[in-house]
Amino acid sequence: MLKKRIIPTLLFNNLKLVKGINFKSWRTAGSIMQAVRIYNIREVDELILLDIAATNSKKKVDLELVNEIANECFMPLTFGGGINSIKDISDLLKAGADKVCINTAACENYNFIFEACKTFGNQAIVASVDYKSGKNENIIFSKSGTNKTNLKFNSHLLELQKIGVGEIILTSIDKDGTMDGYDINTLKLATSLLKIPIIASGGAGSFENMLKTIEEANVSAIAAASIYHFTKNTPLDVKKYLNKKNIPVRL
Amino acid sequence: MSKIKNVLIIESEIGNTGSVSRAIKNLGYNPIISNKKEDILSSSHIILPGVGSFDKGISKLEKYDLKYNLIRAVNEKGILLLGICLGMQLLATTGFENKKTQGLDMIPGTIEKLNVNSELRLPHIGWNQVKFNNTNKLLIDIPNDKDFYFVHSYFFKPKFKKCELGFTNYGMNFTSIINKDNIFGVQFHPEKSLKFGIKLIENFLKI
Numbered sequence: 001m002l003k004k005r006i007i008p009t010l011l012f013n014n015l016k017l018v019k020g021i022n023f024k025s026w027r028t029a030g031s032i033m034q035a036v037r038i039y040n041i042r043e044v045d046e047l048i049l050l051d052i053a054a055t056n057s058k059k060k061v062d063l064e065l066v067n068e069i070a071n072e073c074f075m076p077l078t079f080g081g082g083i084n085s086i087k088d089i090s091d092l093l094k095a096g097a098d099k100v101c102i103n104t105a106a107c108e109n110y111n112f113i114f115e116a117c118k119t120f121g122n123q124a125i126v127a128s129v130d131y132k133s134g135k136n137e138n139i140i141f142s143k144s145g146t147n148k149t150n151l152k153f154n155s156h157l158l159e160l161q162k163i164g165v166g167e168i169i170l171t172s173i174d175k176d177g178t179m180d181g182y183d184i185n186t187l188k189l190a191t192s193l194l195k196i197p198i199i200a201s202g203g204a205g206s207f208e209n210m211l212k213t214i215e216e217a218n219v220s221a222i223a224a225a226s227i228y229h230f231t232k233n234t235p236l237d238v239k240k241y242l243n244k245k246n247i248p249v250r251l
Numbered sequence: 252m253s254k255i256k257n258v259l260i261i262e263s264e265i266g267n268t269g270s271v272s273r274a275i276k277n278l279g280y281n282p283i284i285s286n287k288k289e290d291i292l293s294s295s296h297i298i299l300p301g302v303g304s305f306d307k308g309i310s311k312l313e314k315y316d317l318k319y320n321l322i323r324a325v326n327e328k329g330i331l332l333l334g335i336c337l338g339m340q341l342l343a344t345t346g347f348e349n350k351k352t353q354g355l356d357m358i359p360g361t362i363e364k365l366n367v368n369s370e371l372r373l374p375h376i377g378w379n380q381v382k383f384n385n386t387n388k389l390l391i392d393i394p395n396d397k398d399f400y401f402v403h404s405y406f407f408k409p410k411f412k413k414c415e416l417g418f419t420n421y422g423m424n425f426t427s428i429i430n431k432d433n434i435f436g437v438q439f440h441p442e443k444s445l446k447f448g449i450k451l452i453e454n455f456l457k458i
Contacts, residue, residue, distance in 0.1 A: 002377050002401075003377055003378045003379065005377050005378065045378060070270065074277070074443060074446075075400070076400055076402075076443050093267065094269055096269055096270065096273070098440075098443060120302070121302045121303035121304065122374065123302055123374055166374055166402070167374075195372055195373060196372060196373070220372060220376065250378040250398045
């Protein structure tokens with residue numbers, strides 16, 4: 001049986017592991033390499049690593065860092081941050097990424113995402129969608145939550161699926177870092193709208209809410225950061241809990 | 252010191268050669284990444300990694316003249332071959348992704364789309380169990396029914412059931428490990444499947 005993936009998200013700026021609340025109030029949570037080593041020892045299902053400064057400072061993800069991480073981790077690795085060319089993707093995949101995560105460029109240029117899926121296969125392209133709840137519908141933001149777009153929520157998701165991305169990470173900016181639970185309603189909407197896997201992100205704080213999100217929203221994976229950085233809980237603790245509740249996880 | 256085996260990873264623009272190479276180096280071997288005829292024919296173990304679509308994969312093999320050289324290596328010289336993910340699928344007779352395409356035809360079979368109900372998502376991404384049908388040197392010290400990492404929407408339907416060494420369930424049972432003589436294929440990514448995946452690669456290199 002296919003397992004629900006329990007994925008730690010590691011946000012970094014230079015070599016520092018960071019975590020914010022609502023994409024602001026960033027605080028340092030240690031060193032990125034140290035965190036990666038711990039997750040490698042713990043044999044987590046997968047890692048998502050995002051350079052939060054790349055897009056806004058027009059930098060690229062440090063390829064040596066990618067290489068160093070890939071040399072130690074024999075699990076799937078998704079890297080993101082500032083990706084806006086075929087060369088960026090090719091560089092990251094060569095350096096050791098298995099998938100790349102694209103947010104801002106996916107808001108600005110569907111043609112680029114189409115070319116990326118065609119060139120590298122849809123399994124390698126993960127779209128990341130950040131949103132805040134609005135009056136009537138969710139508002140999509142790019143550039144690490146700093147730029148409000150005019151994209152329509154449902155049509156953006158449908159377009160990304162049509163273009164061919166392999167999966168979508170859906171992050172609620174309102175929930176990010178709050179640890180008060182995933183935005184289950186929006187995740188439900190996304191999984192009923194789309195056929196590709198959806199990764200829940202933003203708000204993980206309790207095991208009960210993680211269970212509820214999997215059960216009610218039928219997401220394929222749950223990503224989380226604060227709960228692992230700032231509490232004693234590990235991905236294995238989450239899995240043991242979910243396993244007891246009859247959710248298929250890899251133990 | 253690298254162990255004395257001539258391990259070759261096929262370079263054809265379609266594979267995650269870096270990840271496969273890292274896993275093999277970690278085991279103490281010194282693989283080369285190449286698509287040259289002389290490297291292929293002088294190797295002891297060939298790994299054919301691949302991601303992407305079947306039709307594109309075959310056209311890349313043709314672009315580098317790999318089709319004929321790979322067939323010669325395994326059929327005439329008996330060199331061991333392991334296909335990973337799309338690399339496994341390319342071993343089949345015919346693929347039906349995007350358009351009907353002739354494969355390497357090393358193991359008789361076809362590549363078809365996973366036929367799952369609307370409850371299940373495609374691609375099939377994540378960790379899923381592999382059940383063994385048989386014992387084999389490839390599976391030494393790997394427990395039955397362990398999880399491996401998959402990313403795919405198509406599967407290998409072998410013509411002969413005896414070629415199926417392991418299978419996985421995702422809405423349907425499909426072949427996840429295939430074998431005929433010196434030719435092996437795995438639908439999952441052993442290089443990304445932590446210790447048992449690495450063990451499978453090690454077992455292959457020891458055959």
